[in-house]
Amino acid sequence: MKDALGDVQSVLVLGGGSDIALATLQQLVSRGRLRTVILAGRNPDTMAGARDQLVAKGVTVDVVAFDADATDTHQAVIDDVAARHGDLDLVILAFARLGDQKEFQAHPAQAAAVAHTNFVGAVCVGLIVANRLGLQGHGTLVVLSSVAGERARADNFVYGATKAGLDAFAQGLGDSLVGSGARVLVVRPGFVRTKMTTGLAEAPLTTGPEAVAKATLRGLASGAHTVWSPPALRYVFIGMRHAPRGIWRKLAR
Amino acid sequence: MTLAEPSAAGPLIVGAGERGVLARGLGRSYGDAAQNAGGRIFDMPSLPPSIRLDGDLGEAVVGAGVSLDAVMRACVRHGWFVPVTPGTRHVTIGGAIAADIHGKNHHVDGSFAQHVRAFGLTLADGSHRTVTSDSPVFWATAGGMGLTGVITEAVVQMVPVQTSKMLVTTERAADLDAILSRMEETDASTRYSVAWVDLVAQGRQMGRSVLTLGDHAPLDALSVADGRQPLQFNPREVGGVPAVVPTGLLNSWSIRAFNEMWFRKAPRRRVDEVQSIAAFFHPLDGLRAWNRLYGPRGFLQYQFVLPFGEETRLRRIVERLSAGGAPSFLAILKRFGPASPGYLSFPQPGWTLALDIPANVSGLAGLLDELDRTVLDGGGRIYLAKDSRVAADSLPRMYPRLAEWQAIQQHLDPTARFQSDLSRRLHLTK
16 A cells, blocks of 8 residues: 555566666665565566565565567466465556667567557556556556657657657546546656666656666655656657757757 | 445345455545445445433443534533544544544553443354454454454443533643643543644644643533533534635645644643643544545555653654654644554554644655664554555564454455455455
């Protein structure tokens, strides 16, 4: 159960290898209320590091197999987690693939696969989690969106489009839960230094996973429906959203 | 959900789903004690009010959903007052028992449940029984936060009063040492006693306070005008706080200004002023929805007790609060007398400090955890009816009889039909 200052005791991470999710869990651990973490993902190896770090801090960690692409298995995974661990105070939807825009253009089927993971998979498990939180009457689903979804860029518009879809989905899901006690928190980071972005050129206002985690925790405590990381991006994109296309094309290069 | 009559609770309890059921009174617990996410709530105040007073013995049989306000309005005019009242009249009899509440007279008269002879309790299996104060079930329910059953009505021993007025002595204390020693001196001779502490003042003024001491006024203390209707009791609200209040209205500056004014407005010493019951016991009831003053982020209440002899730790906490930028304009210090037999009852002999803090103060979680550790190390505890953030693993140390309570609770409710957000957050039930 979440307390009055936004601290949670049980967390399910969908995409358990996520650097941002791990940073969030580390900050939650240091606040002294976190008891149970369920790391769900396709590859147990990518979650072993996070598991060991959390176990060393005294947290009970359960690693479960979860394939975002296999939508027909999602219900069983969530049901099993809820049956074994009880109420989920926080669910972090953290899985996504970035892909390579040039590859996508050469092999469109790869783009479709990424769209399936980032959007279709997220829609399916997002709805299942929302149903579960609605039954509990409490709990927050954190959806890791991206400013890449705010406005498409020529060099990563497939990824950006999946995040635009995810962001719209998450907003609507959040509104549909009003009155149930459950909530959705949309987190919109800018460029974050993580495993996923290794080797890419950094954008202005680049941060680390810790900054996104901090923004997420702030949103949990205040009950916000959206947080940006860094917060300044919110105001940057108020302008960017309305910039004429020609100017945006130049800015976003 | 509303009930037509108390006896209707049984089938609804038995039919509760996996999220369980909980009786709720007027929702004045500051935390999550009366919430049940995803489950059922019995709205006890929606039951028809029932108050039957034996005017000779002062025994009142009162429905669990009836407020202390209603009890006072019905009984004061017959010369009977509630044995214990908290800082608001807007709590129910059921809630008063479930939290085993205390008032300004705890050092003399103990907690609320110590004045309850018996209550009706609807249990997890839907059966109903009358529980008397010689039973362990009584003391598991008193302070049991609603997790043993639904209290339906209670027999309360009221206290006789000649008038509806209080005789109040007010005095200032220059610092923490002064207020502690003054309260120690006056305790034995005073029935009602409480101090407002300025938790913003620092340095030599740290802990400066306004002490109020009172007792029910005898008939001959009243003016001729008041004496015509000595038992009249009809308190009104003077106003309310609008629904929309700017964020940050209560900040360290405005609270500092308020505290300065409040301290200076108090007389250095004023003896035997005649005050109304409402002014003495329930000043905030005059301002409807005062909680809105804190804006949309709201506030937290923190109340702990530290045993006598732990004044050094009490001082450390006051120092930490006054230096730590957690501004509070409502900090109340009081001395507790002997504990009640309640397994989870809060009061134990010692000093209790209750304070409000705006929830948006940065670093608040860490600060309160630090205070918790000091309280724990001193053998104290925090009050469940007000808590919304204590760490669950502190609880067995704060409440050494928790395991005994859990055994009784488990026996009464083996399938967890009674649940609350508090019980989930603190893992109170097994």
